Amino acid sequence: xxxxxxxxxxxxxxxxxxxxxxxxxxxxxxxxxxxxxxxxxxxxxxxxxxxxxxxxxxxxxxxxxxxxxxxxxxxxxxxxxxxxxxxxxxxxxxxxxxxxxxxxxxxxxxxxxxxxxxxxxxxxxxxxxxxxxxxxxxxxxxxxxxxxxxxxxxxxxxxxxxxxxxxxxxxxxxxxxxxxxxxxxxxxxxxxxxxxxxxxxxxxxxxxxxxxxxxxxxxxxxxxxxxxxxxxxxxxxxxxxxxxxxxxxxxxxxxxxxxxxxxxxxxxxxxxxxxxxxxxxxxxxxxxxxxxxxxxxxxxxxxxxxxxxxxxxx
Numbered sequence: 081x082x083x084x085x086x087x088x089x090x091x092x093x094x095x096x097x098x099x100x101x102x103x104x105x106x107x108x109x110x111x112x113x114x115x116x117x118x119x120x121x122x123x124x125x126x127x128x129x130x131x132x133x134x135x136x137x138x139x140x141x142x143x144x145x146x147x148x149x150x151x152x153x154x155x156x157x158x159x160x161x162x163x164x165x166x167x168x169x170x171x172x173x174x175x176x177x178x179x180x181x182x183x184x185x186x187x188x189x190x191x192x193x194x195x196x197x198x199x200x201x202x203x204x205x206x207x208x209x210x211x212x213x214x215x216x217x218x219x220x221x222x223x224x225x226x227x228x229x230x231x232x233x234x235x236x237x238x239x240x241x242x243x244x245x246x247x248x249x250x251x252x253x254x255x256x257x258x259x260x261x262x263x264x265x266x267x268x269x270x271x272x273x274x275x276x277x278x279x280x281x282x283x284x285x286x287x288x289x290x291x292x293x294x295x296x297x298x299x300x301x302x303x304x305x306x307x308x309x310x311x312x313x314x315x316x317x318x319x320x321x322x323x324x325x326x327x328x329x330x331x332x333x334x335x336x337x338x339x340x341x342x343x344x345x346x347x348x349x350x351x352x353x354x355x356x357x358x359x360x361x362x363x364x365x366x367x368x369x370x371x372x373x374x375x376x377x378x379x380x381x382x383x384x385x386x387x388x389x390x391x392x393x394x
Contacts, residue, residue, distance in 0.1 A: 083381065093373050184343060195264055204283065205283060207220075209287070211284045234266045235336060259342070267336055278317055318334060319382050351366065
């Protein structure tokens with residue numbers, strides 16, 4: 081029953097998010113100064129060939145001379161039919177454009193999340209088993225440093241060392257899986273810093289519980305006590321924080337993709353804003369809003385599965 085109610089509530093949230101994000105992004109673009117048709121024509125035909133006659137032709141072709149409430153109603157009708165329109169610049173379907181760029185961004189975010197888990201969990205477990213020890217203090221210092229250094233500075237340092245000096249990875253663009261490593265590593269450092277400290281605090285609290293001490297009193301090996309009596313309960317707040325960090329990850333993707341010239345959803349948003357490509361802005365914002373809903377749903381389901389008290393209450 082819990083899962084069914086959760087999925088129904090999240091489905092309603094997805095519909096509400098789609099309407100709010102799409103309408104809000106459309107209205108924001110209407111408030112921007114300047115001529116939308118002029119910027120779209122400049123993006124299509126280059127600034128050197130621009131003229132008012134060309135802008136007027138684009139305005140008439142795309143229907144930009146119609147009142148904005150009518151254009152918003154047309155977009156809502158299209159979305160109801162699962163048609164998100166066409167890009168004003170490339171004239172390709174928005175769904176195709178967003179699908180291509182979102183796929184690369186999800187691959188980047190997935191690799192960053194895997195790096196975060198692989199780094200944060202072992203560090204957090206070791207620090208949580210010896211709170212106040214030298215490793216705990218060292219990990220706290222490194223985590224604080226990773227959180228305080230700006231993302232753009234990490235991008236510059238990583239590019240200078242691993243791309244320019246050592247030549248291990250490409251410095252920009254997308255030419256295969258090797259292009260994901262540097263931006264994913266930059267994204268994962270800040271996330272791993274927060275997640276490792278949450279893992280440490282959660283395991284340190286779990287270690288003081290009666291059931292954890294009972295596992296030790298039974299004479300079980302330390303790794304088995306941690307695995308059987310500590311890790312599952314300690315992971316509940318970690319999963320919740322990872323969900324929040326994933327939201328921040330999607331926000332950070334815009335900055336990192338721009339600095340690494342990575343052709344993902346972040347780059348698509350930047351280009352769409354500069355060219356006033358309203359359908360692309362609505363499509364990308366809608367995709368990001370739906371990702372938020374999906375991530376929240378997955379976090380709730382995993383936490384429900386990890387917590388035996390929640391399952392016994394069904």
